[in-house]
Amino acid sequence: xxxxxxxxxxxxxxxxxxxxxxxxxxxxxxxxxxxxxxxxxxxxxxxxxxxxxxxxxxxxxxxxxxxxxxxxxxxxxxxxxxxxxxxxxxxxxxxxxxxxxxxxxxxxxxxxxxxxxxxxxxxxxxxxxxxxxxxxxxxxxxxxxxxxxxxxxxxxxxxxxxxxxxxxxxxxxxxxxxxxxxxxxxxxxxxxxxxxxxxxxxxxxxxxxxxxxxxxxxxxxxxxxxxxxxxxxxxxxxxxxxxxxxxxxxxxxxxxxxxxxxxxxxxxxxxxxxxxxxxxxxxxx
Numbered sequence: 136x137x138x139x140x141x142x143x144x145x146x147x148x149x150x151x152x153x154x155x156x157x158x159x160x161x162x163x164x165x166x167x168x169x170x171x172x173x174x175x176x177x178x179x180x181x182x183x184x185x186x187x188x189x190x191x192x193x194x195x196x197x198x199x200x201x202x203x204x205x206x207x208x209x210x211x212x213x214x215x216x217x218x219x220x221x222x223x224x225x226x227x228x229x230x231x232x233x234x235x236x237x238x239x240x241x242x243x244x245x246x247x248x249x250x251x252x253x254x255x256x257x258x259x260x261x262x263x264x265x266x267x268x269x270x271x272x273x274x275x276x277x278x279x280x281x282x283x284x285x286x287x288x289x290x291x292x293x294x295x296x297x298x299x300x301x302x303x304x305x306x307x308x309x310x311x312x313x314x315x316x317x318x319x320x321x322x323x324x325x326x327x328x329x330x331x332x333x334x335x336x337x338x339x340x341x342x343x344x345x346x347x348x349x350x351x352x353x354x355x356x357x358x359x360x361x362x363x364x365x366x367x368x369x370x371x372x373x374x375x376x377x378x379x380x381x382x383x384x385x386x387x388x389x390x391x392x393x394x395x396x397x398x399x400x401x402x403x404x405x406x407x408x409x410x411x412x413x414x415x416x417x418x419x420x
Contacts, residue, residue, distance in 0.1 A: 141167060141214045148222055157229035164223040168242075171216055179212055189216040189246040193373075194282070194386065198249050198366040202279055217247035224256065233260055251277045251286040258293065271297060278356050282363050284392040285321050288314040292327045294355060295336070304335040309349035312338035313357050317392070359393035361402070367393075368403050372410070 144167055151160035179187040186207045190196040196209060220243035227236035240257040244250055258273035274293040281287040295310035311331055314324055315338055331337050341349065347357045371386035391399040 141171075141219065145215065145218055145222055148226065152222075152226055152229065157226045161223065161226035161230050161232070161235075164219065164226055167219055168223055168239075171214065171219060175212065175216075179210070182207075184208060185210060187212045188248075189214065189218075190249070191215065191217060191247065192370075194366060194370045195247060195249040197370060198280070198282065198363055201362050201366055202360070203248065212246070217243050217250055217253075219243075220246065221250070221253055224253070228260075233263065236260060237264075249280050249282065251281045251283065251290075254280075255286060255289050255293075267297070275355075279360050280363065281359060282367060282389060282393070284317045284359075284389075285319045285324075287359055287393065288317045288319045288321060288324050291317075292324055294353075295327065295331075298353070299336055305341060305345075306349045306353060307331075307336040308338050308341045309346040309357075310355070311336065312341055312343070312346050313350065316343075316358070319392070361394060361398075364390040364394045364399060365402055365406065368399065368406055372403075372406060 144163065148160040148163045148167075151157070151163065175187070181187060184207055186205065187210050188196070188199070189212050190199065199205065200209070220239045224236045224239035224243060227233070227239060237257060237260050240253050240260070243253040244257065247253075254273050254277055258270045261267075261269040261273065270293070274290050277286055277290040281290065291310045291314035295307045295314065298304075298307035298310060308331070311328060315328060328338070350357050367386045367390040371383045371390070374380075374386060375383035387399070387403075390402070393399075394402070
């Protein structure tokens with residue numbers, strides 16, 4: 136990540152939050168956001184041909200293009216605005232200003248639409264506010280975009296709770312089984328599984344085949360979006376070729392955690408075959 140003046144200020148604000156001073160952090164971040172919005176208004180106009188984003192890595196840019204199929208030219212605003220608004224949301228939550236936190240999370244998602252952590256956090260705030268329609272819509276949007284298995288598991292747990300409240304215990308069990316299959320370490324997921332154990336929504340009461348069928352009836356997948364895994368592995372291949380082995384390993388592990396080792400290996404082999412075919416075609420020209 137390129138260090139900028141904004142990055143320095145964000146680190147200062149994050150330090151204030153760690154010191155238990157969310158109000159001071161929120162004030163600093165709000166000033167940064169005001170300056171950023173003024174800059175964007177003057178220098179980054181959105182048109183039918185151009186859209187500006189703040190993707191933290193090339194992976195998010197590639198995944199956005201693949202998932203959203205946005206035909207416009209994508210330009211980088213040059214500052215970590217997604218991080219700015221994510222930090223501002225966190226500071227406002229700690230300061231007790233949930234309305235401001237919701238507004239900040241919407242901005243974080245606008246600048247990085249692939250940010251599933253912000254999508255889920257915003258969903259939680261809508262649930263607290265009693266807006267279950269927005270809660271479920273934001274949670275559902277994670278299934279297509281999640282590149283972190285923990286986010287995908289949280290989405291399944293959210294829907295499991297909804298199915299439980301809707302008196303659909305077997306579907307609730309199916310969603311929990313899908314979450315458990317991702318094998319992530321998350322206290323909220325562990326708590327949901329503990330609470331379901333021995334009840335009619337116990338994930339052990341449904342088979343893997345039943346999971347797929349029960350979730351499909353509700354319009355839900357039973358696992359990750361393979362396109363996201365492909366994007367992770369494509370970026371991993373590029374990183375490995377550039378000598379960035381740590382980056383390549385991290386991206387590969389994320390893909391494996393999403394779709395499983397066998398599927399990740401199969402997808403990686405397809406990518407390599409495609410790259411080889413393109414290389415052969417270039418050589419013949």
